[in-house]
Amino acid sequence: MALVVGGVLLVRQYRAPAFRLAGLPAGGVVNAAALQKGGVAVTAPKGERLHGAEVTVDGKRIPVEGSGRQLTLGLDGLRDGTHELTVATEGSMLGGGSELTRRLTVDTTPPKLAVADPEGRSLRGPVTVKGQAQGATAVTVAGRKADVDKDGRFAVELPRPPAKATAVATDKAGNTTREDAVVTVRRPLLRAVHVSGQAWASDQLREPVLRLLKEGKLNAVQLDIKDELGEVSYDSKVPLAKKIGAVKGYYDAKKAIKEIHAAGGAVVGRIVAFRDPILASASWKDGHRDRVVRTPDGGPYGADSKYGSLSFTNFANKDVRQYHLDLAAEAAKLGFDDLLYDYIRRPDGKLSGMSFPGLGKTSPEDSITDMVAQTRTVAREHGAFLGVSVFGIAVTRPKEIAQDIGALAEQCDYIAPMIYPSHWAPGEYGVSDPNSEPYPITKKSLADFVKKTRHTDAQIVPWIQDFSLGVSYGDAEVAAQIRAAADNDIPSFLLWNPGVRYHGGALKPMK
Numbered sequence: 001m002a003l004v005v006g007g008v009l010l011v012r013q014y015r016a017p018a019f020r021l022a023g024l025p026a027g028g029v030v031n032a033a034a035l036q037k038g039g040v041a042v043t044a045p046k047g048e049r050l051h052g053a054e055v056t057v058d059g060k061r062i063p064v065e066g067s068g069r070q071l072t073l074g075l076d077g078l079r080d081g082t083h084e085l086t087v088a089t090e091g092s093m094l095g096g097g098s099e100l101t102r103r104l105t106v107d108t109t110p111p112k113l114a115v116a117d118p119e120g121r122s123l124r125g126p127v128t129v130k131g132q133a134q135g136a137t138a139v140t141v142a143g144r145k146a147d148v149d150k151d152g153r154f155a156v157e158l159p160r161p162p163a164k165a166t167a168v169a170t171d172k173a174g175n176t177t178r179e180d181a182v183v184t185v186r187r188p189l190l191r192a193v194h195v196s197g198q199a200w201a202s203d204q205l206r207e208p209v210l211r212l213l214k215e216g217k218l219n220a221v222q223l224d225i226k227d228e229l230g231e232v233s234y235d236s237k238v239p240l241a242k243k244i245g246a247v248k249g250y251y252d253a254k255k256a257i258k259e260i261h262a263a264g265g266a267v268v269g270r271i272v273a274f275r276d277p278i279l280a281s282a283s284w285k286d287g288h289r290d291r292v293v294r295t296p297d298g299g300p301y302g303a304d305s306k307y308g309s310l311s312f313t314n315f316a317n318k319d320v321r322q323y324h325l326d327l328a329a330e331a332a333k334l335g336f337d338d339l340l341y342d343y344i345r346r347p348d349g350k351l352s353g354m355s356f357p358g359l360g361k362t363s364p365e366d367s368i369t370d371m372v373a374q375t376r377t378v379a380r381e382h383g384a385f386l387g388v389s390v391f392g393i394a395v396t397r398p399k400e401i402a403q404d405i406g407a408l409a410e411q412c413d414y415i416a417p418m419i420y421p422s423h424w425a426p427g428e429y430g431v432s433d434p435n436s437e438p439y440p441i442t443k444k445s446l447a448d449f450v451k452k453t454r455h456t457d458a459q460i461v462p463w464i465q466d467f468s469l470g471v472s473y474g475d476a477e478v479a480a481q482i483r484a485a486a487d488n489d490i491p492s493f494l495l496w497n498p499g500v501r502y503h504g505g506a507l508k509p510m511k
Contacts, residue, residue, distance in 0.1 A: 028102065028103065028104045028105060029104070029105045029106075029107055029172075029173045029174075030075065030078075030104055030105070030106045030107070030108075030173075031107055031108060031173040031174045031175045032108040032110065032175050033174065033175070033176075034174075035075055035076065035078070035106075035108060040072075040073045040075060040085070040104075041070055041071065041072050041073070042055070042064075042070065042071045042072075042073060042087055043069060043070045044069045044070070045069075046069070049068055049069060050068070050069065050070070050071050050087075050089060051068065052089070053071060053087055053088060053089050054087075054088045055071070055073055055085070055086070055087050055088075056085075056086045056088075057075070057078065057083050057084065057085050057086075058083050058084055059084075059086075062074055062075065073085075075106070078106045079106065080106050080107055080108055080109055081105070081106060082103060082104070082105050082106075083103070083104055083105075083106060084101060084102075084103055084104075085101065085102050085103075085104055086099060086100070086101045087099070087100050087101075088100075105173075107171075107172075107173035107175065108173075108175065109135075109171075109175065110135075110169075110171065110175040110176060110177040111133050111134060111135035111136035111152075111169045111170070111171045111175065111176075111177050112132075112133070112134040112135060112177070113131065113132075113133045113134075113136070113139075113167060113169040113177040113178075113179050114131055114132050114133075114179070115129065115130075115131035115141075115165075115167045115179045115180075115181040116129070116130050116131060116181065117181050117182045117183070117184065118130070118161075118181060118183055118184070119183075119184045119185065119186070120161035120183060120184070120185040121185070122161075122185065123160065123161060123185050123380065123383040123384065123385065124160060124383040125160070126157050126158060126159055126160070127157070127158050127160070127161040127183055127185075128155055128156065128157045128158075129141045129142075129155070129156050129158060129165050129167065129181050129183070130153075130154070130155045131153075131154055131167055131179075131181070132151070132152045132153050132154070133148060133152045133154060133167075133169035133177070134152045135152070135171050136148060136152060136169035136170060136171055136177075137170060137171055137172050138169070138170045139154045139156075139167060139168065139169050139170075140156075140167070140168050141154075141156040141158070141165050141166070141167045141168075141181075142156070142158055142162060142165040142166060144156050144158065146167075160380070160381075160383060161183040161185050161380065162183055162377070162380050162381070163182075163183065163373075163376045163377055163380045164180045164181060164182050164183060165180070165181045165183055166178055166179075166180050166181075167179050167180075167181060182457075184457045185385075185413070186413075186457070186459065187338070187385045187387075187413045187414050187459055187461075187492075189219065189491055189492055189510070190219070190220055190266070190268070190338075190414075190461050190492040190493075190494070191217075191218050191219050191220065191492060191493055191494075191507075191510065192218060192219070192220035192221055192222045192265075192266075192268055192493075192494050192495070193209055193212070193218060193221065193222065193466075193494070193495040193496075193497070193500075193502050194222045194224075194270070194494065194495065194496045194497065194498075194500070195209055195221055195222060195223050195224070195500050196224050196227060196233070196498075196500060197223070197224045197227065197231070197233025197234070197248065197250035197251055198233070198250050199500040200223060200233075200250065200251045200256060201250045201251050205500045205501070208501075208502070208504075209221055209500070209502070210259070210260075210263050211504075212502070212504055212507065213260070213263040213264055213265040214263050214264065215504075215509060216264075216509040216510050217504060217507035217508065217509055217510070218265060218507070219264065219265055219266065219510060220260075220265045220266040220267065220268055220337070220338075221260050221265050221266075221267055221268065222268040222269075222270050222340060222494055223251075223256060223260075223267055223268065223269060223270070223336075224269075224270050224272075225269040225270060225271045225327060225331050225336070225339075226246070226270075226271050226272050226276070226327060227270075227272050228272050228275055228343070229277060229278065230246055230272075230275075230276040230277050230278030230279055230280075231246055231248045231250075231278065232246045232247045232248060232327070233248060233249075233250045233251060234249060234250070234251055234252065234253035234256075235247060235249040235252070235253070236327065236330060237330065238323070238326045238327055238330055239326075240279075240319070240322075240323050240326070241323070241327065243282075244278055244279055244282035244283075245278065245282070246278045246279065253331075253334045253335075253336075254334060254335065257334065257335045257336065261335075266337040266338065267335070267336050267337050267338070268336070268337065268338040268339075268340050268387070268494075269331045269336035269338065269339050269340065270340045270341075270342055270389075271324060271327055271328065271331070271339060271340065271341055271342070272342045272343045273315070273324055273341050273342065273343050273344045273345075273371075274293075274312050274313050274314075274315050274320070274343050274344065274345065274346070275307065275311060275312055275343040276311075276312070276313045277308075277310055277311050279291065279313050279320070279323065280292050280300070280310040280311060280312065280313050281310045283313070283319075284300060284310055288319065290314060290317055290357035290358060291313055291314055291317045291319055291320050292310065292312070292313060292314055293312040293313065293314050293346070293347060293354055293355070293356060294314075294354070294355040294356075294357065295353060295354070295355060296352075296353065296354075296355055298355075301347060301353070301354050301355075302347065305347060305348075305349060307347065311347075312346075312347045314356050314357060314358070315344075315345075315346065315356065315364070315367055315368055315371060315402075316356045316357065316358040316359035316360075316362070316367050317357065317358055318358070321371055321374070324371070324375065325374060325375060325378055328375050328378050328379060328384075329378045329381075329382065331384075332378065332379055332381075332382030332383065332384040333382050336384055337384060337385065338384055338385040338386070338387055338413075339375065339379050339384050339385070339386050339387070340386075340387040340388075340389060340416065341372065341375070341386075341387070341388045341389060342389040343389075344368060344371070344372065344388055344389070344390075344403075345368065345390075345391070345401040345402050345403050346364050346368070346401055346402040347401075348400065348401050351364070351399075363402075364399075364402035365398055365399065365402045365403070365404040365407065366404075366407070367402075368402050368403065368404075368408075369404060369407045369408055369411055372386070372388055372408055372411045372412055373411040376411055376412055376413075385413040385414070386412045386413050386414075387412060387413060387414045387415070387416050387461060388408050388412045388414075388415055388416065389416040389417075389418060389463065390403045390405060390408065390415055390416065390417050390418065391403060391417075391418060392417055392418055392419040392420075392423065392424065392445050394417075395417070395445070395448045395449050395452050396448065405449065405452045405453065406452050406453065406455070406456070408458075409452070409453040409456040409458035410456050410458070412458055413458060413459065414458055414459040414460065414461045414492075415449060415453060415458055415459075415460055415461070416460075416461045416462065416463055416494060417445070417446070417449050417460065417462050417463065418462075418463040418496075419441070419442055419445045419446060419462055419463065420463065420464075420465040420469075420496070421434045421435045421436075421437070421438040421441050421442065421465055421471075421477075421481070422434075422435045422465060422469040422470055422471065424441055424445070428441065428445075429441060429444040429445060430444070431444065435469070435470050435471045436471050438465070438473075438477050438480045438481050438484070439480040439481070439483065439484045440484075442462070442464075442480070442481045442484035442485065443484035443485075443487055443488060446460065446462055446484065446485055446488045446490060447488055449462075450488055450489070450490070459490075459492065460485075460488075460490050460492075461490075461492040461493060461494060462481075462485050462490065462492075462493055462494070463493075463494050463495075463496050464478060464481045464482060464485070464493045464494065464495050464496065465477075465478070465481060465496060466478050466495045466496060466497040466502050466503055466506075467496065467497045467498060467499070473503075474503055474505075474506075475503045475505035475506040476506075478495070478503050478506035479506040481493075482506065482507075
């Protein structure tokens with residue numbers, strides 16, 4: 001009686017073999033994944049046993065595990081190529097056992113894969129990912145099947161550019177190689193002014209901003225989604241925002257976006273992240289105290305700070321992170337063109353006086369960078385750019401507020417440094433009185449940001465001071481900062497005035 005297993009089997013029979021081989025892929029090829037999972041299992045039919053079986057590969061005994069009806073064969077260390085596997089049950093040499101021999105091929109060499117990092121024209125249009133996979137029989141990119149030519153070249157069109165697209169090449173044996181393509185879509189020229197939610201509801205403050213748009217002096221409006229008070233400015237449907245009483249409904253988001261678009265501008269939605277007294281207070285009251293930055297003894301942090309206690313939420317907490325991801329997703333779906341984080345940092349002060357439940361061994365800088373990366377995936381999914389507002393000092397002192405500029409730049413579309421001259425100490429960058437010298441302090445500080453982000457595709461879109469603090473600021477002072485940015489090859493900017501009154505004379509119409 002002959003025994004055929006898997007179509008490729010050699011049998012030397014002393015009596016009818018009472019076992020079979022299981023665990024080999026079709027065709028008798030063992031790939032890297034099969035070896036990692038333990039290799040091959042030898043199984044005997046019901047009622048038969050493999051106790052005492054001797055297993056050899058190319059005449060050399062190999063270790064086995066198990067007993068009874070099934071043995072797992074240790075195939076670690078086998079080189080790629082064809083081998084002969086022999087399984088002999090007890091007594092086979094005297095005719096009382098059985099011996100089965102099978103040829104198997106070990107192929108653990110994955111295909112070679114190279115993928116180019118593409119650049120898309122729009123976040124809401126298609127992008128093509130190209131590459132070459134030598135030795136592959138199938139390739140997918142972001143889950144989409146690619147056509148592969150005889151030389152292994154392939155191209156896949158994706159309907160929208162993700163932050164990264166994972167290509168997977170698979171060979172005949174089932175070995176796989178993965179490579180990520182980083183998809184770049186450069187944020188076009190951005191010139192905007194900050195407008196709070198309540199200001200947008202005011203005809204007196206809204207109309208001058210729309211006029212600057214129509215005159216071509218601006219091409220965007222930065223409109224608050226969630227502000228420093230923790231208030232969500234439009235009628236958000238995010239469950240946690242509604243539960244804690246954060247939703248204020250100062251403006252109609254869809255109406256505002258439509259009006260700004262009609263005036264020729266894009267809409268940048270600002271999300272103040274971890275400075276959030278509404279979420280902090282509600283969480284502390286409801287017993288969700290790990291959502292709040294704590295002191296080492298367990299109390300709420302901030303009693304001695306300028307912000308006060310229960311002012312900062314815990315960036316390491318999953319609920320806090322999800323809250324901001326939900327706000328970002330909702331805003332992008334509503335039609336905000338950009339999402340711009342602010343206060344995406346830890347509180348300023350000594351780190352030793354703060355506790356972040358759930359942070360573990362991760363550094364604050366890495367945790368915050370990871371949060372930005374998560375948000376970028378959400379933003380890209382819905383066709384929105386992502387910016388990150390950062391302190392000017394963070395470029396040289398990343399641990400001071402947990403903002404690693406180089407790392408953050410790898411996870412967002414643009415960095416928005418707050419390099420307000422009034423906020424620099426005398427002598428910074430060799431400028432004796434920064435507040436009175438807006439051009440040199442702006443030019444020198446932005447040069448550091450350009451240098452720090454050079455290895456990334458992120459752009460620099462600085463916040464420009466359009467308010468007076470200690471020194472009176474007008475058209476000349478605002479224009480000096482804009483000129484300093486341009487002299488660093490930075491044409492984009494965001495103007496900040498907490499009162500939402502801007503010096504249009506500092507702005508030139510865009511061509």
